[in-house]
Amino acid sequence: MRNFNELTEPEILALAISLEEEDERIFADFAHGLRESFPGSAAVFEQMRTEESSHRRRLQNLYQQKFGEHIPLIRRQDVKGFVERRPVWLRRPLSLKAARSAASSIEQETGQFYERAAARTSDASIRRLLDDLAQEERSHQNKAEELTESARGKGAGGREKEAQRKLFLLQIVQPGLAGLMDGSVSTLAPVFAAAFATHSTHAAFLVGLAAS
Template sequence: MKAFAELTEREILAVAIAGEEEDSRIYLAFAEDLAERYPDSARLFTEMAEQEKNHRHMLLQLYEDRFGPNLPPIRREDVKGFIRRRPIWMTRNLPLDRIRKEAETMEFEAHRFYTRAAERSTDVGIRKLLTDLAEIEKHHEHNAAKLSDKILTAEVRSEEDHTRRRMFVLQYVQPGLAGLMDGSVSTLAPLFAAAFATHNNWQTFLVGLAASIGAGISMGFAEALSDDGSLTGRGSPWLRGTICGLMTTIGGLGHTIPYLVPDAWANAFWIATAIAGLVVFLELWAIAYIRAKYMDTPFLQAVFQIVLGGVVVLAAGILIGGA
């Protein structure tokens, strides 16, 4: 690899040409990825890709005037400390805000490169073009904002915000909520059955731990294998599976951990059970709140459904354990 300070003017222009071409392809990839979800933002990135193509044309024309048609085989990856771009395959299905932030970073880094390159250039024409491009890149974010205001009207932004919220619910809230509900409710029966059957905190904790981890693994695989996200837009199946599995485990561990109260304490069983009961109440209330906030379920209806189900499962566990 070569240090930036070792580059000749010919190599600087060649790297800049390759960089503009790559940035244009990245913006087109953003546009293609967003076309179905956010068509207006996709059009914005298509416009930005066209601007990068124009920059490349300006650089290439100057290069051919100065050095002829043959470009040296040098790329960004061949220069130490040069700006790096995320591989295209890593930019697929990113949230809209992340993609816009990625574009801002790209323009900032391009501005920095052109500024440094202009400082090192001794050719007046090359230095002028690099300086002009540095200024263009510096104000590119501002220009994009104006273009955004033109394309992304209030109505369009409202539609995209709605789409973004729907994608967030599909990809994160739904699997997380399903896991939390399963972990919080399904582990109640085995945990409290073990508690009232043994009146031993440590044994109860082991049963709850096993039930929580087992349910988490089961729910995680079930969610990951249920839908690959290609048609529903629910995102990566393994991300959903991980979220669902973790939330299932957390839901079960919430009312399991209180049984770590040492059995040597006076009334240790009833202390742990009282704390676990309070945790169960908080878990069920949190589930009802999440359903009301993100799933458009009336809050009182959500409370009734979740609390009723939880109470029934809890009662079943206590009755079985006390039999």
């Protein structure tokens, strides 16, 4: 494993290409995992995937102009200082909140990488591209919020909230009630689940009565 400060300019670009490719695939996984229940948010992640793909192509073009056709595979796990990411395929079922939180962390980390990389680069064209990408990554979070509102719309937003509520009932409340019936969970579990799902003390009270 190498220290970031030991990387050469070709290695910095190669690492950046690998990071963008990974981010692109993560956002594609988010879009795929959310498309059925949250189509508006899935469209946002698809747009983010497209942007990461554009970043990767710009980096590849510059690398090949400067250093030739072959681009070595340098991954985040090969360099010290990167945050360990939980694989998307382990996030099943994928929640909308988890996807958005992960996307925010990805954008922040990648933006910081470009800022550090630009500061270590002496080549003007490489530094200019890295500075541009740092700026674009910093704006991604705000842009993602804007894309979410425009893609979802008022009606779509309501449908996504309803879908999220139904998923919670199916994934948390229903298993809790089933576990209560066979004695595998505490009677408090469905009470807490009902309170969280409905935000209603009356509903939680009724569930508590049924569970007692």
